[in-house]
Amino acid sequence: MPKLTFPRMGESWRTFKMLLEDLGNEVVVPPRPSKRTLDLGVRYSPEFACFPLKILMGTYLETVEMGADTIVTSGGVGPCRAGEYAMLHHKILKDLGHDIKMIVFEPPRLQPLNFIKNVRALNKNRTSIRGIIAHIKRAWRKLQALDNAEKLSHVVRPREITRGTTSKMYRRVLGWIDQAYTTEQIIEAETTALKALREIPQDPDREILKVGIVGEIYVLLEPASNLEMEETLGNLGVEVERSMFLTGWTRDNTWTETTEMMSVKEAAAPYLPELVGGHGRDSIGNTILCAKRGFDGMIQIAPFTCIPEIVARTILPRVSRDYDIPVLTFFLDEQTGKAGMSTRLEAFTDLMRRKKRLQKRHFTLTG
Amino acid sequence: MKAYLGIDVGSVSINFVVINEAGEVITGLYLRTKGRPIQMIQEGLKKTAELILPDYEIIGVGTTGSGRYLAGIMVGADVVKNEITAHAVAASTMVPDVQTVFEIGGQDSKIIILRGGIVTDFAMNTVCAAGTGSFLDQQAARLNIPINQFGGLALQSSVPVRIAGRCTVFAESDMIHKQQMGHQIPDIINGLCEALVRNYLNNVGKGKEILPPIVFQGGVAANVGIKAAFEKALGEPVLVPRHFDIMGAIGAAQLAQEEVQNKRTSFKGFKIIGLPYHTGSFECDGCSNVCEVVEIYEEDRVIGRWGSRCSKWDIV
Numbered sequence: 086m087p088k089l090t091f092p093r094m095g096e097s098w099r100t101f102k103m104l105l106e107d108l109g110n111e112v113v114v115p116p117r118p119s120k121r122t123l124d125l126g127v128r129y130s131p132e133f134a135c136f137p138l139k140i141l142m143g144t145y146l147e148t149v150e151m152g153a154d155t156i157v158t159s160g161g162v163g164p165c166r167a168g169e170y171a172m173l174h175h176k177i178l179k180d181l182g183h184d185i186k187m188i189v190f191e192p193p194r195l196q197p198l199n200f201i202k203n204v205r206a207l208n209k210n211r212t213s214i215r216g217i218i219a220h221i222k223r224a225w226r227k228l229q230a231l232d233n234a235e236k237l238s239h240v241v242r243p244r245e246i247t248r249g250t251t252s253k254m255y256r257r258v259l260g261w262i263d264q265a266y267t268t269e270q271i272i273e274a275e276t277t278a279l280k281a282l283r284e285i286p287q288d289p290d291r292e293i294l295k296v297g298i299v300g301e302i303y304v305l306l307e308p309a310s311n312l313e314m315e316e317t318l319g320n321l322g323v324e325v326e327r328s329m330f331l332t333g334w335t336r337d338n339t340w341t342e343t344t345e346m347m348s349v350k351e352a353a354a355p356y357l358p359e360l361v362g363g364h365g366r367d368s369i370g371n372t373i374l375c376a377k378r379g380f381d382g383m384i385q386i387a388p389f390t391c392i393p394e395i396v397a398r399t400i401l402p403r404v405s406r407d408y409d410i411p412v413l414t415f416f417l418d419e420q421t422g423k424a425g426m427s428t429r430l431e432a433f434t435d436l437m438r439r440k441k442r443l444q445k446r447h448f449t450l451t452g
Numbered sequence: 453m454k455a456y457l458g459i460d461v462g463s464v465s466i467n468f469v470v471i472n473e474a475g476e477v478i479t480g481l482y483l484r485t486k487g488r489p490i491q492m493i494q495e496g497l498k499k500t501a502e503l504i505l506p507d508y509e510i511i512g513v514g515t516t517g518s519g520r521y522l523a524g525i526m527v528g529a530d531v532v533k534n535e536i537t538a539h540a541v542a543a544s545t546m547v548p549d550v551q552t553v554f555e556i557g558g559q560d561s562k563i564i565i566l567r568g569g570i571v572t573d574f575a576m577n578t579v580c581a582a583g584t585g586s587f588l589d590q591q592a593a594r595l596n597i598p599i600n601q602f603g604g605l606a607l608q609s610s611v612p613v614r615i616a617g618r619c620t621v622f623a624e625s626d627m628i629h630k631q632q633m634g635h636q637i638p639d640i641i642n643g644l645c646e647a648l649v650r651n652y653l654n655n656v657g658k659g660k661e662i663l664p665p666i667v668f669q670g671g672v673a674a675n676v677g678i679k680a681a682f683e684k685a686l687g688e689p690v691l692v693p694r695h696f697d698i699m700g701a702i703g704a705a706q707l708a709q710e711e712v713q714n715k716r717t718s719f720k721g722f723k724i725i726g727l728p729y730h731t732g733s734f735e736c737d738g739c740s741n742v743c744e745v746v747e748i749y750e751e752d753r754v755i756g757r758w759g760s761r762c763s764k765w766d767i768v
Contacts, residue, residue, distance in 0.1 A: 119740040249763040309741075313761060402659025411573060424518055429576055432536035436571045443570055 086111050086209070087186070090153035092141050093118065094306040096231050097331050099263045104224040105157070108217070109210030113153040115144045118309040122147060123419055129177055136388035136418055137303035138170050140310055145174060146181075155186040157207070165362035165393055167303075223268050225332070230262045230275035232330045237282045239326065242319030243294075244287035251285055252316060258282065291322060294437050297375035298327045299368040300386040301394050304417050305329050311386055312423050314415075314430070318384075321434045326380075328371040329364070349374065356400050365393030369400055376408035381437040383410055389418040411436060455508040456712075457500070457719070458705025459527065460535065460698065461489055461519030464558025464585050465671060468496040469701035470504055471709070475545060479503045480698045489519045490729050490748075493526055501722040513719045514538075514708030516700050518559075525748060525756035526729065528720035531704070531711040538703030540564045540571045543667045545706060546693045551663040554682065554690070555699070556652070556672035558585040563657050575656050585671045587620045591627065591644065595637060602641065606677025609642035611635075617647025645677040649685050664688045669699040727751060738764060 091101050093115035102112045116122070118140050126143030145156060156175075161168030171189040178185045188207065193200035208217065234255065242251040258278035265274035296318060304310045305327060315325045349370030357369050372383045385401060387394030398414050405412040413433045415426065455478060460467040466489065468481040483496050514531040515523040516538035524532040535555075543553045544566060553564040561584050565573040577584070592599040613635050616622040623644065630640050653662075666688055672678055673696040682690045695702060708717075733746045743760040757765045 117740045120742050249766075252762070399658075405573075405659075406661075425576075428518070428534045428536070431534040432571075432574060435534070435537045436574065439570050440572065 087155045088113050088153045089155045089157055089207075090115055090145070090148040090151075091157045092159075093144055094303065094331070095308060096235065096259055097228060097306070099231060099259070100224050100228040101157075103227060103266070104220055105207065107210075107220040107224075108208050108212060110207060113148045113151045115148050116151075118144060118307065127419060129181065131173075133390065134173075135166075135390050136310065137167065137301070138173070139419070140303075140307070141170065142174060142177065145178060145185075149178070149183050149185065154184070155188060157188045157203075158190070160189045160191040164360075167363065223271070226268055227262065227265070227271050229332045230265075230271055230278070231259070232332045233275060234258050234262060234278045234282065236326075236330070237279055239315060239319065240324055241282050241285050241287060242316070243322045243324050244289070244291055246286045246288055248320060251282070251319070254281055254285055292438070292441075294323045294381040294434065294441065295379075296323050296325055296437070297371060297380050297383045298325055298386065299329075299364075299371045299383060299397075301363055301388055301391050302329055304386050304388055306331070311415075311417055312426055314384070314386065314426065317423075317427065317430055318434075321430060323434060326375070328367065328375075347374070356404060357396070361393045361396045363391065363393030365397040368394060368397040369404060372401060372404050372410070372412065373408060376404075376410040380410065381441055382433060383412045384433075385412060385414040387414070387416055389416040391416075411440070453508050454511045455504065456512040456514070456705040456709045457510045457527075458538075458701040458703065458708060459493065459496070459513070459515045459517075459523050459529075460538070460700035460704060461485070461493065461515065461517040461523045462535075462557055462559075462671075462700070463518055464589070465697070466492045466496055466517075466519075467698040467701040468500045469695075469698050469705050470500060470508065470510070471702065471705045472508075473709075475706060475709070477695055477698075477702060478508065480695055480701070482697050485519075489522055490526070490731070493523055494725050494729070497527070497722060498725045501725065505722070510717070510719055510721075512705075512708035512712035512717050514704035514706075514711070516704040516707075521756070521758060522748065526720075526724060526750070528718040529708070530715075530717050530719070531707045533704060533707050535560070535700050536562060536564060536574050536576070537571070538700045538707065539669065540566060540574075540703070541706050542699040542703035543669065543693070544569050546695070546699075546702075547665055547667050547691060550665050550667050552660075552666045554652070554666065554668045554673075555670040556584055556668075556678075557670040557700075560584065561652055561656050561670075561672075563652075563660055563662075565660055565662075573660060575658070575660065577656050587623075588648075588672065588675065591624070594624075595641075597637075600674065603645070603675030603677035603679070605638045606642040606645045606675075607680060608638040609636070611639045612646075613639040613643035615640065615643040615647040617644075617649075617651035623647060642677060642681075645675070645681040646684070649678060649681040653685060662686060662688075666690050668692050669696040671697050673697065724750075733759070736760060736765065738762075 089105050089110045090113040105112050122143035125146045126139035130139045130142045158171050160171055175187045188203050190203055191199045238251055238255040245251045258281055261274045261278055265271040318325050349367050352373040353366045353370035357366050368385055401412045455470050455472050458469040466483045466485050470478045472478055481496055483492050485492055513527055513529045515529045516533050516535045520532050539555050543550050555562045562576040592602045613630055616626045627640055668690045673692045679690055727750055731748045736743045736745050741761050745759045745765050747754050748756045
């Protein structure tokens, strides 16, 4: 039987593993990106390619060693080179003598035939269409449970009394959600997980800052690629709201459900009316929406040389001025030294805290 | 008399400052790090002790710079702060109405925007060290000119020479090209200063509202050529404070003074000058992160560990 693997992005692998197994496949779980992943990826990728390509290259090589022979991944549209990465990875793997099959999902709305063909290739159990839909629904529910636990961990961590409790508990609850299989079990595991996170001893009086994180999807979703920035911020007393979750996409793309009665696209329109590929426009739109919701600051993260985010980066100073919200940008590459990032995050936190205190003082004086 | 100690452990230099209750600088030391921070911290403390003992008693210590945790653990700091905050604090006490701070050190260059004494924005070079002290050091060494005369030569330039400033590799090959064409050294150095300033304003200073008074500090502020290039590019005077090269340490000392208002210092005292320190490192095999964990020993006792991504190796 073919052995399947797929790109790793945060904890979502738990869902993809379940779904692919439900369809009758054997799955090789991609390991968490490590130094070795990076070494392999950098060695076999073009030097000028971006960080996600290199990490994924390393991950694929590691999973091939573990016996994987088929890779399931996504393509992409628009002017971001990541859309070509599946093909490039395939060619590099072939050059290295690995006879790997690549199953590439393009957006189903644009290429419905590709979607049907790929689903058929993955459906080893010959499950009925109705069965497949049920599997996907359950997998989606699990993905939501994983995302909800992660979101709550971002709220609890800055308030925890003992440093590290949230991270420890979060790792535990992931295991519970992972074990759950039926929809009922998933919902139960989610409820228990959220309760356990909420019950972590917290300091209600602590002065908490709220920061939004925007940027390129891979470095946003895989903590190993952004030096665990969210955890670092949590430890500095910052509540993080990441603009992107795998399950969040639908919400962000329908304007009625955002509280500002405005979609990300509409918010970005006065600054950037065009699609620049990747998530450049989302980075701008989300910064504006977060500013309107009274966030204390924004952080943009992107792979070094990422064109869509470079476009966003050049526009963000104006957004920052217009909406009076501090914005800090990080370009990430294979650096593993955390010191530079910690310094900037600490200074950024100092800046936001002083600004907030000043505003409060001003408010009490005038009001 | 009571006094506060500030230590700034940077990539190129380690600075020690002692300030009194009024915030005046009593002593300031600028030492080269030489890649040996632990040794230089001990040496700096020794020199500081010789200068201030027995007249002053240290009742608060702050550390800053990229080696701030190392220094903080060694000496027992009351406050360990990032260099952006430290530099901003120092600049705003030296020039109370300052609105813009340029700080260029060995590896970092930053811009800090203040309004009404509060930091409202900052930026730091991210992926490129073009235009920082290390590169100037390198070029001075290549041209066999002492670094303290390097900037002065730029002022003797009479003909503009354009050097690419985007990247040090481009800059260096451009400089060599111009030198082999027969351009004068002062003109080339002046071109380099202008290129670095152009790059700084375009990269680090991008989108920032640069309003006077402008303070220029950090080791590179000693370079009069860069200062002149800034003034030419901005059309505004640029102030270099008297203690420009030890501002981070001054800020750390001021923050320490704030911190120990109602408590006793955790400073271990000057006795640590004689203690043996050494470091060791290992790779943790607890998970796939394979973190490189560094340990620092005071005598035979581990006093600090860092480098791990989880709390497993947190001290002690």
